[in-house]
Amino acid sequence: MGYELKDYRRAKVQKMGYVYFSPDKNYYSVPHRYIGKSTQIHYTKSTVEVFYNHERIASHQRNPAMGIYITNKNHLSSTHKAYTEWSPSYFEKKAAKHGVHVVACIQGVISNSIYPEIAYKRAMGIIQLHRTYSSERLNNACKRAVEAGAFSYKRIQNILKNNLDKEGTVEQMQASNTPHIPTHENLHGASAYK
Structure with a gap:
């Protein structure tokens, strides 16, 4: 050599x-x-x-x-040896226990990250939100995040914290013609500004 x-x-x-x-x-x-x-x-x-x-x-x-x-x-x-098993399929399998939208969200997190290890940490964080909020709520929050193309732990945590997973999607709210701002006396229409 x-x-x-x-x-x-x-x-x-x-x-x-x-x-x-x-x-x-x-x-x-x-x-x-x-x-x-x-x-x-x-x-x-x-x-x-x-x-x-x-x-x-x-x-x-x-x-x-x-x-x-x-x-x-x-x-x-010994703690870190578990990390060597981490892969996209490992996290998809873990996410599948909580719903199809969680799987879609985890796939988005992994595919949008340059570094796999960072993506895996984010994926694990998202999946662990079910402990605080339940699998059903996590799946609903991930559905909203996927629709918005927002694959981040912070975004999903905010959806859950603010109970947005319990509300209808933006499309459902628009379809129902219900205004998203409640009516009150301080609300003026465009005619007030002529």
């Missing part, structure tokens, strides 16, 4: 036990006991090594694909 130039980057170990490698926009695992520590990454065209206090704590084959997680399962704590 020929000589390869080595370059360096600094990276803090994230809560999940990975360092972010900015040149490839990838994440490489390190032993979980280094979470929160500042490390130095030494890399070549073929390898990525992570050092803490001048001691090598991880070594990986460099993966040129962007936005992926490269994991050595020995690095993960």
